[in-house]
Amino acid sequence: MTKLDFGKLFASLKALDYRKLLSDYGNVLVLLILCVVMSFATVKEQPATSPAAAEELASLVLSENGKGAQVMVLVRGGKKGAGPKFAKNLERSLEEVGLNVVANVQGSPRDSRIALRDHPKDQPLAAVVTDQHIAVFCAEQLPGLAKENPALAQSKRYSPTKHTWPVFLKIDNLRNVLKQIAVVAVIAIGMTLVIITGGIDLSVGSLIAFSAVITALSIDHLGGTDPTTSHLLLGSLAGVVACALIGMGTGGLVTVFKIPAFIVTLGVMFIARGLAFLCLEKPNGLPIGNEEAFKWLGSGADFGLHNSVVLMLILYVLAHIMMSRTSIGRYVYAVGGNPEAARLSGVPVKRVLVFVYLLCGLLAGLGGVMTASLQMSGDPKAGNLVELQVIAAVVVGGTSLAGGKGKIFGTLVGALIIGVIKNGMNLASIEGKKQDVIFGTVILIAVLVDQLKARLR
């Protein structure tokens, strides 16, 4: 029986069309390779702050100082910092083994200094246990402090052991990568549709700024410095709708007057950017009130991932369904493949075109609201050159600029590739201008490969 199953499995594996698989999912592989390379490029010695490391450290302190010895825990603070988490584990482990934790200080070096200075002079402190930041402080300052407070004279210093781990693969960093591409990836959905129809939209970067400014202004008008949640929603809606209308106008100019999309959107790009600046008195961002509520979209994280990332994923699923299961999706491909043939076979070409530009504008507006939420302000400088990143994501994702071909999920992978490259290069401390060169090279390679694929088919 088992032999037979293996045979079948082998046969089915053999039957798989690897070429097609690679063609369809080639960029997923590229993404994985990139992730591996970035992991190796960012391997670094880091302090071990896991519960296990805390236990290990506690038993070391115990073995050298004996039960009941007085110890102090000192770490760098921060509401969501790594220090307090480590301190909590540390305190538990130290008390479990029978040491006496007299203080658990989480804050700046100054807080540590005060705690050490104020430690009772008649109770010798056996040890201070710190994270790697406060360890530096203690190494430099403890001798001096000991002169003022004799209880510190015999204090030994302990800090965590080190382990080697790629910075890139830290959970926080992977979440950052997703958060950083969310805006680009959302707009790239609209851009994919536009490019599949054979067009282009250069205005999305400026629309981000326009939407962010309209959103901030509307919220300011509705609720002043202390807007309610409904003010925030209405303001955001205003930003999105304004950009959707602009997108519709763009689509109209492209279809009715048959002006090339490149030209129309170039014009809209300048107009929207200029309007964004004109709407505000100062070129600084206009702050948005009610931070607790408004930051939900940009930097909130209710589902493990950031909310903006969840929104992005939902939009991708919806767009995928639209493009693969509905007639509008087939129309978009048809218009891009051969507009004349599409028209003759009854596809409402003009309406489809207006729709894709409207959708692209709408998503750019949404991207603007996301940006405003990330920055808690409407910044007319926002979204500078983002249009090029969006186009890059679409192209790297395998959509042909000639139109007619492209996949929604390919674009998501394209956006991820761009995000991973940028993040990895930042983590590897590569200088800015070198980053530009590498980034440009990767885009060129992607397009080159696309061309080769088309020619060899």
Added chain:
Amino acid sequence: MNLKKFFLTSIAMGAALLMAGCGGSGEGDAKSGSGGGSGGGDASGSGGGDVSAGPSGSNEVKGVIAYTPQTLSNPFFSVIGDHLRAEAEKNGYEVLMVDPDYDVKKQSEQMDDFIVKDVTAIVLVPCDRIAVGPAVKQANDAGIPVFTVDSKCAAEGAKIEGHVGTDNFQGGELAGQAMIDALGDAGGKVLVLDLKRANSCVLRVDGFKKVINAHNEGRTSGIIDIVAELDGNGDNTKGYQSTADALQAHEDLDAIFAINDPSALGAYAAVEEANRQDHIKIIAFDGMPEGKQAIKKGQIFAEPIQHPDKMGRQIVQLIMKYQAGEDFTQETLIPATLYTKADADQDPDLK
């Protein structure tokens, strides 16, 4: 064919990343050279032995100071960076320098990366004083102290531990005084090239106007009249355009105050084109090498200069005080000083 695609792509990516890797490690080597010296003598002395299982502080880098200015392509910020690095390495810290290219989104993402890297401190020149706020708050939440240089952060609730900047208002007053010296008793018509989006530059114009208004008070002749205030965008191109336009509108222009060197040099190009360079006096601001050179050549009359070298060093000194848990004054303003042709003629840096 598709296999070919895959191989081509992966090879190319590999090559690109290899380049990346080389760049990274090269930089690392350059940094690791220093930083050993100062952490040395801690184990001896009264504070008890160092039994730490981890960093002993003797040969290791004590931490990382991350620097994100508005851009590194403006020499002003790279000079701050160079001196920041020198001072930090003297104290045993590594410096991580990145370039957000005036883009606050990029700057915020760089701050995210600093947090992931768990750096010791962040030195920031905000690309936008409001929009950078959430990124600063995230650093606050991670317990990483944030310091600003040159420009301040004005976002509500964002905690900045310390600031070092130029006293721009005082610098503007110096510029106003230089303008009075340049025009003498005759007075004249003045064009101001401003940059309203930068708060520092607004202060310069305010200080300038204060001195000019005080000069004009009660005078009937020899008044210094600011006939136009145009956007110079702080760059050469726009400085040139705005000045060329102003020269059309005001044929009898006598002097120009530009809020920085690049826009002043643009203004000079326009003045030269109109062949008015013998009459129109230009006062600039900054003290970049190009600006000083122009003063030596007599193209610019004089300018208050900033001291980015001091800024870079003093911000690190603040961080060291923070690290030692000492008290320090939160804000240090470094006075600008006036730089004239006499200074330029004796400046050993100019040839």
